[in-house]
Amino acid sequence: MGEVKKHDTPLLDELKSGPWPSFVDDIYNYAEKHKKQAGFDILGQMELSYKNKETHWKHGGIVGVFGYGGGVIGRYSDQQEKFPAIWAFHTVRVNQPAAKWYHTSALRKLCDLWDHRGSGIMNFHGSTGDIILLGTVTEQLEYIFYDLTHQLKMDLGGSGSNLRTPECCVGMSRCEWSCIDTQDIIYELTMQFQDELHRPAFPYKFKIKVSGCPNDCVAAIARADFSIIGTWRDDIKIDQEAVRAYVGGELKPNAGAHSDRDWGPFDIKKEVIDLCPTKCMFWDEGQKKLYINNRECNRCMHCINVMPEALRPGDDRGATILMGAKAPILEGAQLSTVIVPFMKLEPPYDNLKNLIYKVWDYWMENGKNRERLGETIQRIGLNRFIVDVLGLKPIPQHVREPRSNPYIFWKEEEVEGGWTRDVAEFRRRHPA
């Protein structure tokens, strides 16, 4: 190691002050303590970007480990003379444990690995969910992979046109609303789909995310090609005693989420009944009793969020499967669309796995290069995707509203007599 060279970073240094934790302070501390040139060089290059307002990373570079087509993102500096310690600064994506629980024994060992073989800089976590190890050179990649698999029993996550690392909300490990075992589902799917995760064979990336209830804490509906969101189909469970406690002011509405402002005393009519989007609730002031017309409830979670001690999702639990979300590039942003309104999810989740395989088979065959599933669905039409591709029954739940144009692509077999007509016959009836 020996001498390290620190660069002047007057602009970045301004990010040391202020109350929010400072990555600049952290990286400097680390670089000084461990005498790591990469720490100084990365901040040096950042400073240059701050000065001329442009990134200084070169375009891509394909690197990886033997037998895998993803999990490592190649990165090279365009200032290699100035910042030799980061001339190559590849990222390694490490598949996180479901819901991101850890024991420090594993974390410390991972840190030791990364001090030894990388820059010591990481992301907890990347926005897909992986642990991101930021900054190493090509020669270290195989050793990192061997260390991960042999000493940490960890594996790489996805990158490129493959299954991206699946991710879930905290689920049953801590949330009373989780209608499905989000962690077990994600673990099972990730193990089942190792090949799809590591060896790109898809038209483009494919993301699977699982949230335990319609609050959707992992943003499955906005970010996943295949969104699995827990729900229930029977009645919301009511503890009338607890409802009265909310009304009487003994319990804090929304678990105390609004505690720093005086919103006045809790008003069940104004704060719950009137805000219910389906207007399916009734508070009987005389009886002091809450009624829910559950048939009309659309399970938005509002009342449950406001009165968590009193209301709970029902017992007939499962998931809604939605498909096709993606960020705006290229055809515009899409949210996932309801495909299967209710699915029971019990281990080993064969029904779910089969559905995913079915979708992949079609998309791999018919998806264009760099076409996300949502775009494929749009191109062929949601109706065709549901009926012809998946063989499901079309139902009103699939749409917000029916179409407003009658420009329907009738199929020939639907029309009596078919499309072959005799023009001579026509003209006999209608002389030109």
Place this chain on the structure above:
Amino acid sequence: MSERPERPDPIYFEPYDPTLAEKLYNPQKPMENRITDIGPPHYWQFLPPVIQRNYGKWKSHEILQPGVLKYKSETGDVVYVVRCGTPRLETTDYIREICEIADKYCDGYVRWTTRNNVEFHVTDEEKLRALIEDLKSRKMPGGAYKFPIGGTGASVTNIVHTQGWIHCHTAAIDASGVVKAIMDELFDYFGSHKLPAQVRIALACCINMCGAVHCSDIAVVGIHRKPPLIEDDRLEKVCEIPLVIASCPLGAIKPATVEVEGQKRKTVRVNVDRCMFCGNCYTMCPAMPISDGQGDGLAVVVGGKVSNRITPPRFSKVVIPYIPNEPPRWPTAVKWIKKILEVYSQHANKYERIGDWIERIGWERFFELTEIPFTWHLIDDYRLAYDTYRTSMHFKFTNHVETMVDFE
């Protein structure tokens, strides 16, 4: 159900051996000793015993104070959680400090949230108080908190963000620095419950938008504003021209042949009037760099959400089309974000997310209240633009409306 290992694998308690991989990996025989496709560690081994015992049995929760939650189980067990913001971009030493805290108070168990917060779990109140005091006392040399407590309830929780200039080659803005600048300014809102509802902020450093930026209450998106450069002398060597042409969502790229130093070179030309500066071409072709210090900057989008609560999930809308890059603290962007947040806080009803509030008052009122200038850039002319036109008589007379008397 997958088998549940009760305790962390013994392998984690063996020290890291920095020489092992060199002994195992043989470049001549790359398959030797190779382990593949083992997947992530099983989650169950990392759950604290109290979580294992109460898995799926949680009954209710309560936020004791901002950042501090209490969960009650049907079994009668209780667990307290302290949630802290982190920078996401961090060093192994920062993680080790988290480990030190988790070892001291939480028997070594710790977890991260989707939004880059770290959560510590304890089972008794005594420990909870000590943990909170300890977390509050830890500061960085520059004075920043290492582990600010908050991010629950009607707060601004941590910002979901991407890489920026620390790691990405297409980034139009930095990520970590902008996030730090915004969170410094909104710090009070992270550790309190004074907003009408939770506010989720996100940042993406280019329009690829890694992450759910398009469905956030407030988000920052890096944008380019100059068409790509074209390196005629290099392009055919480093790019597949048909792929480059196909990559442009607007069909703005055409093949071309030019002479460079007397030699014919295959290259491309961009119809700049059709370019929307998305950078897709650069993704396919390194000889078409698009970043530019003067042209690049950020857009601010608002009103999106992910939760199904009361109203369905919805997309964010562009309200400020461009703010230049102003490192190191992006004061103009920060100023507007704070302004939007505070106007919302002042006017919205309890439980109303930013998008729900705007829906109620109308976008014209939103622009009037926030004093954000409305310009032609905000009227959609991309695909499905028509959905955003006003095709009814339902509008309000805000200060934007000037009565038309004469029209020459």
